[in-house]
Amino acid sequence: MDYVIIGSGIAGMTAAKxxxxxxxxAGITLFTNEFHPVGCYARKDLTRRLMVELVEPDELLTETSSELAExxxxxxxxxxxxxxxQMNQVLYGHYARKNYDRLLIATGATPRLLDATGLHxxxxxQLRNYEDASLIEAWMPQIQQSGAVVIGGGILGIDAAYVLNYRGVPTTLVARESRLGVGHFSEAEAAQVEERLKAEGVKIILNATxxxxxxxxxxxxxxxxLSNGQVINARMALCTVGVRPSTGLLEESDIEIDEHTxxxxxxPAMQTNIPQIYAAGGCAxxxxxxxxxWVESAEQGRIAGLNMVGQSASYTPQQAVYTPLVLQPAAQYA
Ligand SMILES: Cc1cc2nc3c(=O)[nH]c(=O)nc-3n(C[C@H](O)[C@H](O)[C@H](O)COP(=O)(O)OP(=O)(O)OC[C@H]3O[C@@H](n4cnc5c(N)ncnc54)[C@H](O)[C@@H]3O)c2cc1C
Structure with missing residues (x-):
């Protein structure tokens, strides 16, 4: 049996294992368009790792390529x-094709940039992968002098604002909502996060975009x-306003895509409308x-993997609990 997996994130990797x-x-082939670091790495740790100078990409690896080869x-x-x-194939490079018996789509999601004048x-x-984190690291001396603005009051925005401020960057966090962490934290938790961030020195602007x-x-x-007319001086604008599933490669494939998301x-078996094709993680x-x-995507990868080998398993959605870095004393790295 030949299994092909598209995406070397936690969903794809868990399914492969x-x-x-x-x-x-079985033949297991894992395709990835992330070339750095070589292997599979802990994307969830990217923000935390920016608390100290990001030097060695290999420190983030969860599986090296030799471990995968083993x-x-x-x-x-x-x-x-x-x-x-129709052909049980995926297409890559210059018209190269790979056959599969079972296919897993585990392509994750891509950040949404706020499309406004000056986007270029x-x-x-943005902060999605190691390359993005390296760019931010390279930009650090500039922003330590001139400041940064983080747009988006979700988990990633809250963590990024905390980390930049921790690195000595004058940081402003802007959220469209009237409080931080809508959909993740209760009002009381959000108030605690806001208070702690302010105490650390992060400026917070709510009800604005x-x-x-x-x-x-x-x-x-x-x-x-900002939409309220306020101008914030900053050398970096980091957009953390959500993601969109990376499913462009499936256009015209007859694989069913939710038109809204x-x-x-x-x-629940992580199977698409085409029986040999499964999807898991941030794209499903x-x-x-x-x-x-991370945990949800790993579990979906596991369930997909079990069903792909002919076992019967169902995914039950569970809301993962997340504690932002500002409330995790152990996150202090240096
Ligand atoms: C900066 C950051 C911090 C985070 N912090 C946390 C945290 O603290 N806790 C937590 O639980 N979660 C966190 N998350 C979320 C978590 O990392 C994701 O939910 C999880 O990584 C999703 O896993 P995935 O395997 O579905 O997708 P991904 O990790 O996105 O992997 C998908 C892979 O597929 C590749 N790919 C896409 N299209 C193609 C293609 N056409 N061909 C080949 N390869 C392709 C992508 O390049 C990528 O390597 C964070 C995310 C980010 C970006």
Whole structure:
């Protein structure tokens, strides 16, 4: 049996290892378009790792490529361009094809940038992968002098604002809502987070969003203008306003996609409308639930892997509890 997995995040990796445990003879090929670091790494630790100078990418690795080779999991560093269910093939590179008996789509999600005037200025950032974190690290001396603004009051925005401030960056956190962490924290928890962030020195602006990125030379960011008219001087604007499932590669494939969320529609066995094809993690929607955390994505990968090898397992959505870095004393790294 040949298993192909698209995506080397926690969902894809957990599925690969689950399949290997149950089928020692199977061919398992894992495609990834993330080339750095080589292997699989803990994306969830990226923000925390920015608390100290981010130097060694390998420190983030959860599986090195030699560990994967020992498990006979072949990792291919290629971007999958298309899935062809009628032919049981995926398409990559210059018209290269790979056949599969079972396919798992575990492509995760892509950050949404706030599309406003000046989006292309140097200094407008996102934080999804190691490359993004390295860019922020390289930009650190500039922003320690001139400040940063984090747009988005969700978990990632709260953590990023805390970490930048911890690194000595004058930091402003802007949230559209009237409080932080809507959908994750109760009002009392949100008030506690807000109080702790302010005590650390983070400026917080609520009920506002970004209207324009500003730059005098129309090249490098000098600041942002908010919907309430306020101008904030900053050399970096970090957008943490949510993600969109990475499912562009499935266009015209007949694999069912939820038209509102762009996630792949799967049943509790993590199976799509095409029986040999499964999806898990941040790109999949199980009865309308899309995993947004490490633990949820890992569990979906495990369930998908079990069903792919012919066992019967169901995913039950559970709301993961998340404690922001500002409330975790142990997170102090240095
Ligand atoms: C900065 C940051 C901090 C976070 N912190 C936490 C935290 O503290 N706790 C927590 O629980 N969660 C956290 N999360 C969320 C958590 O990391 C995600 O929920 C989880 O990583 C999703 O796993 P996944 O396997 O579904 O997708 P991903 O980890 O996104 O992996 C998908 C992989 O597929 C690859 N891919 C996509 N398209 C293709 C293609 N066409 N061809 C080949 N490869 C492709 C991608 O490049 C990527 O490598 C954080 C996320 C970020 C970005």
């Amino acid at each position: 689950t399949i290997r445990q149950h089928d020692p003879e 498990q006979n999991i072949q990792v291919v560093y290629e971007d999958i361009a298309r899935v062809l269910p 200025y140097i200094g407008v950032h 970004l209207e324009a990125y500003l730059s005098e030379d129309e090249r490098v960011l000098d600041g942002v203008r 762009a996630a792949v529609t799967v049943n 929607s199980v009865d309308g639930f899309i995993a947004a955390t």
